[in-house]
Amino acid sequence: DTGVSQDPRHKITKRGQNVTFRCDPISEHNRLYWYRQTLGQGPEFLTYFQNEAQLEKSRLLSDRFSAERPKGSFSTLEIQRTEQGDSAMYLCASSRGGATNYGYTFGSGTRLTVV
Amino acid sequence: AQSVTQPDIHITVSEGASLELRCNYSYGATPYLFWYVQSPGQGLQLLLKYFSGDTLVQGIKGFEAEFKRSQSSFNLRKPSVHWSDAAEYFCAVGAWGGGADGLTFGKGTHLIIQP
Numbered sequence: 001d002t003g004v005s006q007d008p009r010h011k012i013t014k015r016g017q018n019v020t021f022r023c024d025p026i027s028e029h030n031r032l033y034w035y036r037q038t039l040g041q042g043p044e045f046l047t048y049f050q051n052e053a054q055l056e057k058s059r060l061l062s063d064r065f066s067a068e069r070p071k072g073s074f075s076t077l078e079i080q081r082t083e084q085g086d087s088a089m090y091l092c093a094s095s096r097g098g099a100t101n102y103g104y105t106f107g108s109g110t111r112l113t114v115v
Numbered sequence: 116a117q118s119v120t121q122p123d124i125h126i127t128v129s130e131g132a133s134l135e136l137r138c139n140y141s142y143g144a145t146p147y148l149f150w151y152v153q154s155p156g157q158g159l160q161l162l163l164k165y166f167s168g169d170t171l172v173q174g175i176k177g178f179e180a181e182f183k184r185s186q187s188s189f190n191l192r193k194p195s196v197h198w199s200d201a202a203e204y205f206c207a208v209g210a211w212g213g214g215a216d217g218l219t220f221g222k223g224t225h226l227i228i229q230p
Binding site: 093104105 | 158221
């Protein structure tokens with residue numbers, strides 16, 4: 001069990017550029033979640049997958065955001081045409097079964113800074 | 116929709132003293148409740164969770180929490196804090212049913228330990 005891995009740890013990008021983050025969950029976990037955390041706030045739910053199916057998306061996930069989990073293993077989160085308001089920590093978590101039953105295991109996050 | 120309130124943004128405690136962090140939730144059904152801890156620049160680590168049964172829950176690192184339905188509270192306690200406990204603490208409530216599987220987090224309480 002190597003935990004949840006996220007790459008990169010930090011990303012600085014210019015406004016208007018596209019960025020993509022990767023998350024590798026714990027191998028036996030079938031559920032994968034993306035959260036966003038801004039300074040001084042708790043994490044906010046974005047979306048989650050059960051295997052390769054995206055089962056829920058928050059209203060926070062605008063059209064510029066897209067997440068995939070093509071083979072039910074790793075996941076990517078892409079932000080197109082980044083804005084300064086996208087600057088945040090993007091956290092990935094995984095769970096064996098439902099989070100309400102088991103809780104999450106979080107990764108260390110990707111910190112995005114849009115300049 | 117569920118919500119979580121952590122009334123204290125910052126708490127300062129002397130090393131060796133007892134600790135209580137407050138959490139109040141709003142949820143229409145039986146809540147699934149969690150406490151997470153986040154060290155600077157890191158992801159979140161699960162301290163403990165409550166689903167049902169005994170209202171006093173034991174977690175890792177010597178933490179415990181008590182679920183009080185009548186007060187809609189799930190306060191976190193530790194009898195004697197250590198300098199390494201300095202971190203951000205988040206309370207969260209879990210959704211259940213209808214395909215929803217996201218946790219709603221409070222804004223966090225920043226714990227400062229003074230020598």
